Amino acid sequence: MRWLEVRRHSLTKKGPARGRGSALSADGVRLARAVGERIGPFEYVLASTVGRAVETALAMGFACDDTAEMPSGYLPGVVPHHDQWRWPTPYSRYAALLAESAELRSVAARHRALWTDAVRAVPDGAAALVISHGGAIEPALVHCLPGADHAAWGGPLRPCEGARLAFDGNGFTAVAWCRTDPPRYGG
Structure with a gap:
């Protein structure tokens, strides 16, 4: 069995500071450091090519082995930006949208392919x-x-x-959630 841990990037700068220097806010760096102290080790680390993802991996204490373009799941006419925060059961809503939208299925399939390649890059018993x-x-x-x-x-x-997803060599078989412990840093 192998494992894949998938994490959202940390907190980013807002307002006039956005786009200057680091993409992460100071609170984002502190949050990523705190999370990084509790996770790992990882035999392989893949980050989105967007700076905030690479910076999150580094702030967690993990060097990136590779980066990849990771398409957005926010699609006009399908999923507006941050719409999932308004849904009472977002994963059920995503299941329905995946059944309806070939475009969203394509995005999800691209991520699954990247995740599968990442977890296959590690030996049995290890994690990516x-x-x-x-x-x-x-x-x-x-x-x-x-x-x-x-x-x-x-x-x-x-x-x-x-x-954290379990991978049996053919596909993903189980999920365990990796939530941050309150208090959270920033907003």
């Missing part, structure tokens, strides 16, 4: 880490485990939250 984005991880999780009880999965992923 992927740092990605909210709104993309959630539908990909549903796509990886279509028969799961999505209504029981809770809310969408906050900064540095994610899931």
Whole structure:
């Protein structure tokens, strides 16, 4: 058995500071450090090419082995930006949207392919880490485990939250949630 941990990037700068220097806020660096102290080790680390994902991995204490373009799950006419925060059962809603939208299925399938390649890059008994984005991880999780009880999965992923997936060599078989412990840093 191998494991894949998928995490959303940490807190980013807002307002006039956004786009200057680091993409992460000071609170985001502190949150990523705190989470990084509790997770791992990882034999392979993949991050989105977007700076905040690479910076999150580094702030957690993990060097990136590779980066990849990771498509957004926010799609015009399908899932507006941050819409999942308004849904009472976001993973059930994603399951319904995946059944309806070939475009969203394509995004989720791309993430599943990246995740599968990452976890196959580690030996049996080891784990890989992927740092990605909210709104993309959630539908990909549903796509990886279509028969799961999505209504029981809770809310969408906050900064540095994610899931640990079991991989049996053929596919993903189980999920454990990696939620941050209050208090959270920043907003």
